Amino acid sequence: MFYLRYLRNELVRRRTRTIVTLVGLGLGVALVVAIASLSKGLDRAQHKTLDPLAGIGTDLTVTLQPQQQQNGGFGGGNFGGPGGGGGGNRDLIQSNLSVLTDLSKLGKPGTHFVHDFFLPGTQLTFQQSAAQQIASLDGVQKATTGLTLLAEHQEGIVPKIVATLKTQAKTLTIQRNLPRPSAQDFAKMQACLQKLGVSIGRPQTQQNGGSGFGGGGSFGGGGTTRSADRSAFQKCLPASLRRFRTRVTTPSQTLKQVLNPPQTNISTTAYTIGGVDQTSPTMGVVTTAQVTKGTFLSPAGGKEALVATSYAAKHSLKVGSKLDLNGTTFTVVGVVSPPLGGQGADVYLPLKQLQTLANEKNLANVVLVHAKSSSDVAKVKQEIQAALPEAQVASSKDVADTISGSLVDASNLSHDLGLALSIVAAVAAFLLAALLALSSVGKRVRELGTLKALGWTQRMVVRQVAAESLATGILGGIVGIALGVAVAVAIDEFGPSLSASSSTGTDFANLGVSTVRTATRSVSLSAPVGITVLAIGFGLALLGGLIAGTAGALRAARLRPADALRQVE
Amino acid sequence: MSLYELSGVARYFQRGPTTVRALDDVSLEIEPGEFVALEGPSGSGKTTLLQILGALDRPSAGTVTFDGRDLVEQPDSALAELRLRSFGFVFQQFNLIPTLTALENVEAKLAPAGGTRERALELLAEVGLAERADHLPAHLSGGEQQRVAIARALSVEPRVVLADEPTGNLDSATGGEIIDLLANLAAEHGSTVIVATHDASLASRAPRRVAMRDGKLAGIVGAIPA
Numbered sequence: 001m002f003y004l005r006y007l008r009n010e011l012v013r014r015r016t017r018t019i020v021t022l023v024g025l026g027l028g029v030a031l032v033v034a035i036a037s038l039s040k041g042l043d044r045a046q047h048k049t050l051d052p053l054a055g056i057g058t059d060l061t062v063t064l065q066p067q068q069q070q071n072g073g074f075g076g077g078n079f080g081g082p083g084g085g086g087g088g089n090r091d092l093i094q095s096n097l098s099v100l101t102d103l104s105k106l107g108k109p110g111t112h113f114v115h116d117f118f119l120p121g122t123q124l125t126f127q128q129s130a131a132q133q134i135a136s137l138d139g140v141q142k143a144t145t146g147l148t149l150l151a152e153h154q155e156g157i158v159p160k161i162v163a164t165l166k167t168q169a170k171t172l173t174i175q176r177n178l179p180r181p182s183a184q185d186f187a188k189m190q191a192c193l194q195k196l197g198v199s200i201g202r203p204q205t206q207q208n209g210g211s212g213f214g215g216g217g218s219f220g221g222g223g224t225t226r227s228a229d230r231s232a233f234q235k236c237l238p239a240s241l242r243r244f245r246t247r248v249t250t251p252s253q254t255l256k257q258v259l260n261p262p263q264t265n266i267s268t269t270a271y272t273i274g275g276v277d278q279t280s281p282t283m284g285v286v287t288t289a290q291v292t293k294g295t296f297l298s299p300a301g302g303k304e305a306l307v308a309t310s311y312a313a314k315h316s317l318k319v320g321s322k323l324d325l326n327g328t329t330f331t332v333v334g335v336v337s338p339p340l341g342g343q344g345a346d347v348y349l350p351l352k353q354l355q356t357l358a359n360e361k362n363l364a365n366v367v368l369v370h371a372k373s374s375s376d377v378a379k380v381k382q383e384i385q386a387a388l389p390e391a392q393v394a395s396s397k398d399v400a401d402t403i404s405g406s407l408v409d410a411s412n413l414s415h416d417l418g419l420a421l422s423i424v425a426a427v428a429a430f431l432l433a434a435l436l437a438l439s440s441v442g443k444r445v446r447e448l449g450t451l452k453a454l455g456w457t458q459r460m461v462v463r464q465v466a467a468e469s470l471a472t473g474i475l476g477g478i479v480g481i482a483l484g485v486a487v488a489v490a491i492d493e494f495g496p497s498l499s500a501s502s503s504t505g506t507d508f509a510n511l512g513v514s515t516v517r518t519a520t521r522s523v524s525l526s527a528p529v530g531i532t533v534l535a536i537g538f539g540l541a542l543l544g545g546l547i548a549g550t551a552g553a554l555r556a557a558r559l560r561p562a563d564a565l566r567q568v569e
Numbered sequence: 570m571s572l573y574e575l576s577g578v579a580r581y582f583q584r585g586p587t588t589v590r591a592l593d594d595v596s597l598e599i600e601p602g603e604f605v606a607l608e609g610p611s612g613s614g615k616t617t618l619l620q621i622l623g624a625l626d627r628p629s630a631g632t633v634t635f636d637g638r639d640l641v642e643q644p645d646s647a648l649a650e651l652r653l654r655s656f657g658f659v660f661q662q663f664n665l666i667p668t669l670t671a672l673e674n675v676e677a678k679l680a681p682a683g684g685t686r687e688r689a690l691e692l693l694a695e696v697g698l699a700e701r702a703d704h705l706p707a708h709l710s711g712g713e714q715q716r717v718a719i720a721r722a723l724s725v726e727p728r729v730v731l732a733d734e735p736t737g738n739l740d741s742a743t744g745g746e747i748i749d750l751l752a753n754l755a756a757e758h759g760s761t762v763i764v765a766t767h768d769a770s771l772a773s774r775a776p777r778r779v780a781m782r783d784g785k786l787a788g789i790v791g792a793i794p795a
Binding site for chain 2: 012
């Protein structure tokens with residue numbers, strides 16, 4: 001086919017022009033492909049990493065978080081708080097303070113100890129039954145509970161530092177309430193006194209004789225010699241009443257005590273631990289969807305654990321590793337990649353196991369709620385809020401908003417800038433292609449005039465020029481896609497890591513206690529190239545080719561053959 | 570019936586405020602099989618007349634009848650069809666397509682007319698360039714390029730070959746060869762030849778010479794063949 005050979009020759013033999021056009025179009029398309037892929041990668045990473053709830057089959061989380069203000073009202077009410085005590089804030093701080101190691105309980109000085117302390121972190125615990133209450137609400141498909149705790153892992157040598165304290169002698173006066181003498185005792189005492197010749201007044205009544213001991217009246221009312229009376233009383237009082245008044249003097253004492261040691265090799269690492277309802281593998285603090293290696297917790301809820309990827313890497317844990325938590329050995333059955341924010345944790349145990357370990361029987365600190373339909377979420381949120389006024393109900397977006405870091409920045413950037421950059425790149429590529437096509441036609445005016453002189457119709461000339469541009473567009477698209485894919489692959493291969501961190505909790509700065517829980521996840525930047533992206537890139541190149549072709553063809557069509565021939569090269 | 574009948578043909582160009590009369594009241598008849606030279610200095614209107622004869626341009630006034638058809642009234646597509654099948658052009662600058670080989674340049678005219686590659690090769694052989702069929706114009710000498718152009722012009726067996734200063738870019742020896750080749754091949758293919766030239770020695774080879782001055786016919790030397 002002559003016309004195709006002509007087309008090929010134009011492209012091959014005008015190499016410089018073709019290459020410039022291809023590079024221009026290619027770079028434009030490559031940029032679009034790379035940006036689109038990157039944007040998609042970021043979206044995907046963000047979706048996976050930052051969408052904390054969708055990943056765990058949840059629409060809403062319900063937690064009980066202390067307020068900064070010390071307003072009571074916590075713990076009571078519908079949740080039936082921890083121990084029913086008021087002042088949730090104080091409770092929480094108290095619970096968290098327990099991490100201050102009581103060294104005396106860890107063992108003898110010089111011995112090595114390992115201990116994990118479980119703290120409620122930011123969220124107050126409540127009875128697990130709250131989940132049933134929420135599950136019964138209209139529009140709620142399912143509700144499960146979870147327990148996410150802040151764990152402090154301490155290990156080191158129990159230190160020995162002895163301080164000497166001297167206590168001062170103290171005299172203590174002790175008043176005792178004595179049991180009432182029985183009627184028999186009373187009769188005995190009376191007989192005894194009479195025998196000793198001490199006359200006493202008749203007691204008022206036998207029934208309430210006890211009251212007589214209160215004052216000296218009944219007893220001391222005899223009026224005989226007081227000393228004789230006293231000794232007689234001493235003798236005759238029943239043994240149980242004999243000493244109702246005691247005076248004790250403690251001896252001065254020297255105490256030796258192990259004190260808060262300044263120098264120890266005790267190291268503390270903090271991590272988060274989550275209790276999972278292992279019978280609900282698709283919805284919970286972590287779900288089967290996040291298992292990247294191994295398996296999910298078995299429904300039986302044995303001594304099994306899941307560890308987050310980052311935690312596993314840091315502590316060289318893998319499936320089959322053993323995890324010792326205060327003497328209980330858990331086997332790692334799976335590695336998970338939980339979403340950030342919300343209830344993400346480093347280590348997951350079956351809920352019952354964690355409750356036992358942390359001494360939080362039947363307590364949870366989060367209820368995960370799955371609405372019947374996504375359109376119900378807002379309504380369900382209101383219902384829960386109404387039913388449990390103290391609770392904090394967070395939707396996916398609320399939680400996502402707490403997440404920050406370079407991943408979020410990059411994602412935002414890619415949304416804001418990526419699109420603009422793509423458009424600029426595409427437009428620049430189009431303009432370049434169109435200009436080159438125009439200049440190419442400009443330079444070929446005489447050639448095109450010759451073709452007309454040879455008998456080519458307007459249509460044939462236009463078709464040839466347009467086909468050249470279109471072919472350039474297609475080739476440019478191929479070059480661009482190849483370049484773009486190369487860039488995407490390079491990003492996948494050598495791409496920088498982005499981080500995302502989520503901080504949940506409150507900083508009780510004014511109280512000197514921070515219960516902020518921070519989780520950071522590093523996400524390797526990836527740029528997955530999808531069919532859609534490729535199609536878009538190719539479509540853009542074609543469009544560029546078409547625009548260029550139309551521009552060139554329009555110019556070529558306007559040529560009158562005689563004028564065209566008159567042009568001198 | 571004459572092949573061409575021109576009557577009162579004029580062609581004006583607007584150059585800014587002034588109107589240039591490239592052709593002014595030209596009346597002329599050309600018979601089939603003639604070899605006609607349009608003679609005159611540059612700017613005398615030869616090229617314009619040649620373009621009107623070759624259906625590349627339309628006159629501003631007057632009538633041009635080719636083979637009984639009034640070219641002025643034909644639509645562009647009909648003119649293109651005429652150029653394709655009835656006319657062959659040879660230019661001073663050769664006007665070969667630079668990206669096409671000698672063979673492909675011949676095909677550029679043959680292909681739209683439905684001709685084959687083999688036919689193109691035959692024509693190259695006729696002009697003595699069979700061996701250089703795969704050469705690009707840049708690798709051919711001026712004379713060779715003009716031979717390719719002649720092969721291209723004759724490829725569709727046109728009624729008329731229109732040559733505009735075909736030897737203008739060639740030395741005189743080569744120019745002579747080219748004119749001989751053109752004349753001989755045109756005779757063989759039965760084509761009428763109209764050559765525009767300012768070269769008197771070249772024009773003298775033509776049986777009929779039409780002299781032009783300032784867009785007007787200045788005289789016709791040689792008889793119209795009976």
